[in-house]
Amino acid sequence: MNFPAAVQQQAKRLFMRLEEACDPFFGGADNPLRHLGAYGLFLLWLVVGSGLYLYIVLDTGIEAVYRSIGELSTPPWQIGGVFRSLHRYAADGLMLVMLLHLLREAAYGRFQGFRHYSWLTGVQLIWLAFIAGIGGYWLVWDQLAQVSAIASTELLDWLPMFSGASARNFLTPDSLSDRFFTVLIFIHIGVPLLLILGLWAHVQRIAHVDYLPSWRGMLATLAALLLLSLVQPALSQPPADLAIVPGAIDFDWLILFIHPLSDRIGSPALVWLLLFAATALLFLLPLLPAPVGVPVAVVDPANCTGCDRCLADCPYAAISMTAHPARPGFHLAVVDADLCAACGLCAGSCPSSTPFRRQEPLCTGIDMPQLSVDALRVQLESELLRLRQATSGSRVVVFSCQHAADAQTLTADDTAVIPLLCIGQLPPAFVEYALRSGADGVLLGACRDGGCEFRLGERWLAERLTGERPPSLRSRVPATRWRTVSAGVHDQSRLISALADFRRRLATLDPPGDRLPPYSRKVVHHV
Amino acid sequence: MFKPVALVGQIVLYGAFAAFIGYFATSPKYRQIADDVALIKLSISHLGDRECRKRTPEELAKLPPNMRAPLDCPRERSDIKLEVDLDGQLLFSTVMHPTGLYKDGVSTVYRRFEVPAGKHHLAVRMNDKIVNPGFNFSKADEVELKPAQVLVIDFNPDRGGLFFK
Numbered sequence: 186m187n188f189p190a191a192v193q194q195q196a197k198r199l200f201m202r203l204e205e206a207c208d209p210f211f212g213g214a215d216n217p218l219r220h221l222g223a224y225g226l227f228l229l230w231l232v233v234g235s236g237l238y239l240y241i242v243l244d245t246g247i248e249a250v251y252r253s254i255g256e257l258s259t260p261p262w263q264i265g266g267v268f269r270s271l272h273r274y275a276a277d278g279l280m281l282v283m284l285l286h287l288l289r290e291a292a293y294g295r296f297q298g299f300r301h302y303s304w305l306t307g308v309q310l311i312w313l314a315f316i317a318g319i320g321g322y323w324l325v326w327d328q329l330a331q332v333s334a335i336a337s338t339e340l341l342d343w344l345p346m347f348s349g350a351s352a353r354n355f356l357t358p359d360s361l362s363d364r365f366f367t368v369l370i371f372i373h374i375g376v377p378l379l380l381i382l383g384l385w386a387h388v389q390r391i392a393h394v395d396y397l398p399s400w401r402g403m404l405a406t407l408a409a410l411l412l413l414s415l416v417q418p419a420l421s422q423p424p425a426d427l428a429i430v431p432g433a434i435d436f437d438w439l440i441l442f443i444h445p446l447s448d449r450i451g452s453p454a455l456v457w458l459l460l461f462a463a464t465a466l467l468f469l470l471p472l473l474p475a476p477v478g479v480p481v482a483v484v485d486p487a488n489c490t491g492c493d494r495c496l497a498d499c500p501y502a503a504i505s506m507t508a509h510p511a512r513p514g515f516h517l518a519v520v521d522a523d524l525c526a527a528c529g530l531c532a533g534s535c536p537s538s539t540p541f542r543r544q545e546p547l548c549t550g551i552d553m554p555q556l557s558v559d560a561l562r563v564q565l566e567s568e569l570l571r572l573r574q575a576t577s578g579s580r581v582v583v584f585s586c587q588h589a590a591d592a593q594t595l596t597a598d599d600t601a602v603i604p605l606l607c608i609g610q611l612p613p614a615f616v617e618y619a620l621r622s623g624a625d626g627v628l629l630g631a632c633r634d635g636g637c638e639f640r641l642g643e644r645w646l647a648e649r650l651t652g653e654r655p656p657s658l659r660s661r662v663p664a665t666r667w668r669t670v671s672a673g674v675h676d677q678s679r680l681i682s683a684l685a686d687f688r689r690r691l692a693t694l695d696p697p698g699d700r701l702p703p704y705s706r707k708v709v710h711h712v
Numbered sequence: 713m714f715k716p717v718a719l720v721g722q723i724v725l726y727g728a729f730a731a732f733i734g735y736f737a738t739s740p741k742y743r744q745i746a747d748d749v750a751l752i753k754l755s756i757s758h759l760g761d762r763e764c765r766k767r768t769p770e771e772l773a774k775l776p777p778n779m780r781a782p783l784d785c786p787r788e789r790s791d792i793k794l795e796v797d798l799d800g801q802l803l804f805s806t807v808m809h810p811t812g813l814y815k816d817g818v819s820t821v822y823r824r825f826e827v828p829a830g831k832h833h834l835a836v837r838m839n840d841k842i843v844n845p846g847f848n849f850s851k852a853d854e855v856e857l858k859p860a861q862v863l864v865i866d867f868n869p870d871r872g873g874l875f876f877k
Contacts, residue, residue: 210721277733332744342822348811352822353755356864357877405722409730417734430751430860436742439733445742 189473196292204636205675213634213671215399220635221286223395226384227403228282231275231410233377235268240374243324245366251326251424261418270414276318277439278410283314291470298478299390299501299524301471306387308467310380317376318440323369327422328431329441331355336444343453358427390524392502393641480554481525484518488537489550491516494655495531498609500640504531504551518551528639529553529610533649536656538612540565543707556606565615568601569623575599579691581684582619584611585630588638590672590680592630600684608632609642613649613658616667621704626691627667628684634671643671663699665690745826750857752798752825752834756867757818760790760810761841788815791842796865797835797852798827807842829859836865836874849873 204218211217217224242265244253257265287307290296296304319337323330338352354360388394397403422434436445447456482495486509495518496504503524509515518531532538537549540562547559565582572580578599585592586608596602601624605611608631616627629650631643647669648654658667668690670683745751764785772780789810796804804823811817835852849867851874857863864877 207725210718210725212718274730274733274737277737278729281729281733332742339822339824348817348820350757350818350820353757356753356755356866405726406729409726410733413730413734417738419737428862430745430862432747432860433741433743435738436740437738438736438740448744 193292193294196288197294200289200292201636201673201675205633205673208633211402213636215402216635217398217402218285218289220395220398220402221282221289222388223398224402224406225279225282225286227397227406228275228279229377229380229384230397231407232272232279233381235272235275236374236377238265238268239272240370243370245370246363247326247361247366248424249363250324250366251421254325255421258418258420261420262415266418267411267414270417270419271410272321273419273437274410274413276321277437278406279314280318280439283311287311287467296470297473297475299503299526302390303387304471305468306383306389308464310383310387312464313376313380313383315440315443317373317380319443320369320373320376322437322441324366324373325421326366326425328425328434329422329436331425331427332431332434333441333444336447340443340447340453340456343457355427361427390502391640392500479527481522481527482520482529482531482551483554484520484551485548486511486517488548489517489535490537491518492536492550494534494536495551498530498534498641498645498654500528500530501526520551526639527553527555527606528642529556529606530639530642530645532558533610533612533645534656535612539614539656540612540618541614541704541706553606553610556610558612561603561605561611561615562618564603565601565619566622568603569619572599572601573623579625579688580623581626581628581688581691582624583628583630583684584608584615586632586638586642588674589630589632590674590676592680594677595681595684607637607639607642609637609639609645611646613646613656616650616658617662617701618704620662620666621701623703625666626687628687629667629669630680631669631671633673633676636671636673643669662701665694665699745860748829748859749826750829750859750861750863752827752857752863752865754796754804754821754823754825754836754865756792756794756808756838756865757820758792758840758867758869759818760792760808762786762788763790763841763843789817789819790840792819793839793842793847794821795837795847797833798825799833827857829857829861831856834863834865834876838867838874851875 200218204216207216207218213219239257242253242257244250254269257269260266261270290304319333323334335352335355338355341347342350342352354365398406443456447453450456450459482503489509491506491509493506493516496506501524503521503526505519505521506516507519509517531551532549532553535550538558540547540558547562549558552558568582572582575598581600583592583595583600583602585602585604587604587606589608592602592604608629611629619627629646631646632638634643637643645654649656650658650667650669652658652660668683668687670680672680672683762785764783767782767784772782791810792808794806794808795802803825806821808819808821809815810819832855833852834855836850837847838849839847841848853876855863855876865874866877867874
């Protein structure tokens with residue numbers, strides 16, 4: 186393993202451990218670390234909402250801008266002061282969440298292949314967020330604004346397009362005009378609009394986007410920021426005076442860190458080199474040697490009914506529908522190989538993927554070449570034959586996601602393990618098929634809640650098993666005979682314990698009163 | 713199902729998130745320059761002079777009557793030479809080049825110098841037509857700088873050339 190890959194693996198392990206540590210408190214669905222993008226967007230909406238209020242009361246003028254913002258915070262616990270504090274702290278929170286989101290996606294290696302578009306469109310948003318954040322501080326026109334404005338323009342003046350003249354706007358108290366703040370507020374509104382447009386592009390290749398966190402997550406975040414706004418209201422510092430250099434000032438290191446960094450480095454050229462190099466590095470990450478490509482989903486026109494279920498379930502919008510070439514009035518699924526994550530969720534969603542079909546080999550509408558539905562059925566039938574030799578104990582079939590806890594170690598005389606690309610690849614009819622073909626119980630091993638490698642696998646499986654999403658598990662299948670377990674790669678003991686617990690539960694069902702009638706498939710060979 | 717431990721954990725973690733933001737949104741304090749230091753800002757944006765040539769009578773005769781300007785002035789502007797002395801020592805020296813593809817834009821310089829507060833002798837010399845020797849603009853004065861004061865060295869031909877503010 187080369188050095189970058191080793192660093193990435195360590196970072197991934199760290200993030201997984203952090204996420205797992207938060208699970209007991211939040212649960213998978215509400216774990217903020219697994220929904221950083223949604224939390225970031227929620228914080229952006231808080232910034233936009235509170236910013237609209239501030240825009241209404243802001244008076245543009247050198248002294249008026251300071252006065253109008255200052256009056257908002259007098260006293261700071263009134264609505265204006267709270268909105269102002271919320272605006273600032275939500276912006277700080279956005280920067281923090283954005284950084285964590287970037288690091289997490291990088292740690293998980295989500296910058297290559299079908300994800301490179303989201304990565305590249307996301308990198309640009311960092312610049313927009315910081316431009317908007319830094320510009321927002323200028324609008325207060327206090328001493329912090331003065332420091333930021335002068336430091337920013339000194340940095341900008343190094344770029345040829347500014348010709349070294351922008352810092353002259355802040356030379357002396359009379360070099361600034363009222364119009365400056367009018368222009369600034371348009372920039373401060375325009376850049377976030379670009380940010381929102383960029384976010385729209387950022388999620389274009391993702392289906393079923395979590396645009397917002399759960400209600401609990403949003404309320405808790407809002408409550409935390411409101412409490413912070415009351416405990417430590419955002420206040421203006423003394424008014425800007427270009428005739429002096431401000432002394433020690435309260436400083437927002439989350440948004441304005443670039444200024445001390447520039448002061449420390451000294452040379453604007455080096456600062457720009459650093460910034461451009463960091464950006465270029467992020468842009469070039471997708472060019473790192475990628476893992477060997479895996480085969481993508483393949484559509485079989487003879488078995489595709491054009492039902493749209495794969496289109497609805499694909500997490501990465503890799504499927505579209507077109508007119509069926511051979512069956513007038515029908516549609517045909519089409520897979521965009523560049524967008525396909527090879528997760529197999531489409532195969533799990535296809536109504537033709539039922540093992541009860543007599544056809545052999547089993548051909549389904551959309552399938553994964555590396556682990557076809559037919560191969561799954563062949564493996565299941567082979568394992569069920571083996572399980573019949575078991576002399577004691579309940580015979581359990583474990584379907585397990587290969588990105589979750591390693592289930593292969595559970596293999597035993599009375600336990601068959603069948604790995605899947607993702608737990609969402611499993612057509613729910615396989616559960617009934619296993620139970621009617623000799624298994625006493627079926628255990629379904631998924632990643633932790635909200636931690637699916639392909640975003641939606643465990644969610645789709647849960648909805649299919651409970652009948653909320655087609656294709657669903659038939660209601661006649663007794664819920665006592667199957668169980669799902671959420672176990673990430675570090676949750677081996679949880680998986681073992683879940684199996685032992687499941688076995689105990691199955692044992693209490695004997696003599697079995699809820700067994701489904703046995704099923705013996707009659708084979709039909711199609712040419 | 714209500715879990716008190718989960719609730720407490722969430723309160724602690726959301727609280728830590730807010731506390732982290734609250735701390736780094738204001739702390740630690742930042743100071744750009746030391747207490748006993750003043751700042752001299754040199755900021756000049758000026759069009760260099762053009763290096764015009766007087767046309768000979770023969771050249772003028774060849775031109776159409778309406779175009780017989782006595783001077784032939786190229787589009788390009790001259791480089792500008794600038795020197796700053798502080799307390800008799802050379803503090804800064806540069807040659808500013810005109811901007812623009814045709815070298816017809818303004819020449820600009822912007823520098824900050826941190827100096828100890830107190831009395832200083834400040835002298836600035838500038839030549840905006842570099843083919844001529846010496847300096848055609850100069851300014852020298854005793855300045856008393858308070859701590860944190862910003863003194864600007866600028867140039868404005870309407871204000872007599874170089875000036876301190």
